[in-house]
Amino acid sequence: MLKGSKRLKLLATSGIVAATSLSAFGVAAQAASVTDITFWTSGSPNGVTQIVAQFNKAYAGKYHIDFRAIPYSNETTIVNSALTAHRGPEIMEESLTFSTPYAVQGLEMPIEPFLKAAGINPASDFPGAMWNGTTVSGVHYVAPTDGLPTMLYWNKAMFKAAGLNPNNPPRTQQQFVADAMKLTKAKQGVWGFVQEPGWPAPFEFPSLLGQFGGREANPATKQMLFNSPAGVKALTFMHDAIFKWKFSPQNASAHESYNLFLQGKNAMMMTGAYDYASTSQKLGKNLGFSTLPVIGTKEADFLGQNYWWVFKNPALNATTNQGISLFMKFFYTHSLELARAGVLPVWQPTLKSVAFKKIPGDAAQAAALQTGILNPLITGWGTAGSYLYNNINEALIGKMPIKQALDKAAQDMHQTLYQSLN
């Protein structure tokens, strides 16, 4: 063993090293003449990093964007702790659901003055589906930054092998069911479609609900609406895929739809556009990618999304406000960078540009923006939504009747959102 005294010395010196380093690494000082604007995002930093770097270069010596990416699943912890200590960012980008509580608590600035100062006309510069109705008490606090629609993926080689036209994916429920059954060879473990009881229901269910003419909730009347006949029809389709038509296996695990799709054992997926990069890498020309078929009565695609807003902050003044407007404009006009990084921009001039239309996969996604639907702007929707998906889960493993599952979810969610504390 080490000699006692030698060991002790080692312990003591390292302790001093640890202690002195604490004072040595204090908060870094900032250059005075430049106006700093902090910008945090829990969205994908892909593309954004490049735009921020370009902005900081273009406005060097005047404005500097302090950019920080935070992991999606921990965003509220980080942002709320920072807000409690009055260390929140000036600009925050998160998904729409997370923006609502801050607006309700009066912590966000109305966004329209910033857009106006930047010469942005939101009604024509953003897709209508992403701007209209995104208000809290009638005020726009947030503006969209990117979108992520629910898409149909199909394996063209499997379509060919089953005697189907690989370039003619199903467009109606009838076609979808017929094709899926034709593609299924259950004994060999080959499926037309894999309906997971868990993920990606948060993309699939709201899409189908919208297609049957329903909506999740009405913020104004505080009513849950997903247990309507439209909701029952949507969930019945998901249920029947497994238990009636049997073109989907029972008890599929999370991500099994995707894994089997990559292995050529699942012919179709209805999920967010996030799997485009990896599936196109794997399937190459055999990947089909389009907006969803009409399972209900009309087109509708749930949109994953990010929005940004400006936090109320005593440090805001004319100079910072101008910088924020400049940056927003710069971000949108450079949003082709997002598309290049695999993120779907929501700036109409970019969406209409020739350069954008040349990027594979993006044009198909842009089409879905026109029929996009969003989650309702209700505080706590993201967390309370776990009731909905837990109960959908019970229905899809055959443990609870469909209507009962949705009613139970509606009751619990309503209680969580409106009857608990606060």
Place this chain on the structure above:
Amino acid sequence: MSSISPAIAKKRVRKIGGSPLNQLGSFLFVLPYLIVFALFLAYPIIFGISVSLQHWNPMIGSGGFVGLGQYLGLFNMQSLTAQIFWTSFMNTAIFVVISVPFLVGVPLILAYLIYNAPVKGFFRAIFFFPSILSATSVMAVWAWLLQTQGGPINQIFGLHIPWLVRQPWAWVSIDLVTVWWSMGFNLIIIYAGITQISDTTISAAAIDGAGFLRTFRSIVVPQLRNVLSVVFIMSTIASFNLFAQPFLLTGGGPGQSTTSLSQEIYNQGFGLNHMGSASAMAFMMGLILAAVSFVQYFMVREGRS
């Protein structure tokens, strides 16, 4: 070792119990730790208790004092908060009951086997190894291994078990992964304990004709009581704090049958912004845990004497 004379024994008592000055000298050993404890644990805990007595929204801070209301609310079974608390508490309790015996028993047996095996260092490293991997990557691999249709485990053994999708398999899977992932620490603590039982004690038992199993039962386990009580209590605490395994493996399902208490506390505090009631839930959990550990600790210690 010769027995000590009464005179020396008296001297020892005086030396160790001692005058106030002597006691102060003894206290100085504890003082440095107590300073960091006071600053970085006791103070936040007291602050946290005060949060649990208020309406507290993490975005804007205190929203008024409510006293014990949020604690009492956990016993009002009409409220959803109470239902959530006790449902997830029961889920967590199930996990504690099915995981702690394995988290103590398996490493105890393994430590003794390794102690008696060649290449001890090698085996210790192997069985400890999974503990150094991060939760995210470990759970990602297991989530894949345990898939129903194409998962390697079902394929290799020709099974069709819905490991992560149906009960009771979901608990079996979470338990299995937890033991695999986190028994390493207990293993090395217990192993360190075995090395501290002197070789002479163990050899003496061998000379007395005690076999492999009898030595384990009548020498090793009793001598390890102090160490095992730490392992037992730390495993109980760790299991009560269950979070990552169901979060990443089953998503809390099927239904909400594997949703853990920590997960619900987190949702309450940061998802629904009721930090005050989340803190009350957390301290209530701490109280229950303290009661359980208290009983455990004295059971293990009584067992010794």
Place this chain on the structure above:
Amino acid sequence: MVTHKWQRAIILVVLIIGSIVMLFPFAWLVSTSLKPLADAFDGNFIPQHLTFSNFTQILANGSAASVGQWLGNSIFSAISTSILVMLLDSLAAYGLARLHFLGKKVVFYVLVGSLMVPFIAILIPLYLEFANLNLLDTYGALILPYTSNAFGVFLLYQFFLSIPKELEEAAIIDGANKFQMWRKIFLPLSIPATATLGMMTFMGVYNDFFWPLVATSSNSMRTMTVGVALMTIGPYSTNYPLLMALTIFSMIPTLIAFIFAQRQLLQGVATTGINI
């Protein structure tokens, strides 16, 4: 104590089978790290398109500086914390287990009680405290909160209790004072336990994700775990092959710490032999 050859053989067989079970998932982890994203879970153990790009990506151009910095931050804070914890906890455990002072029992139960408090209950208070001390986003935030954990005191306390009284008494006869007794008897005798504690602290700090995520904001103060999460986990999908590669990459320091601690464990065996 193991007298029969067949007993040794059985032990060996059991341990070898156990080892295979332990390593099987890790083998899949390694295999995944050698695949392109699209093949991550394609069902093949042997990668169809073997690639080292996940590993080269870690060290490539832009990210190289960052990964080095994150790793440095993690190692520095983990080592500093471990040393502080071993020293503070060993002294405190000795005081509590072997010395006497007024209120000792109360102190012990308060410390053990603090183990029961879930971290989430003190997250906001701790954050506010560090904000007020102006220590957020510094090494102070990455080290100090971990030094207060009572686990080490509790662990060493139990080990010190089982050290025979006779050793202490012999030292008293030799005229050793309390500090010398700690240094010459309790510290050396508890090397296996102290090394275990040091390693557990190292790993606890090195692998912690939640606190460094909340308490640091600049890229230069980021730790490895936070960096890994940012590099691999997107809002809806995770780059698993890159995550696995980063996992393998970032476990190297822990592995070294473990090997170092192993040596201390073996030395512990050697010293106890001469005790009684």
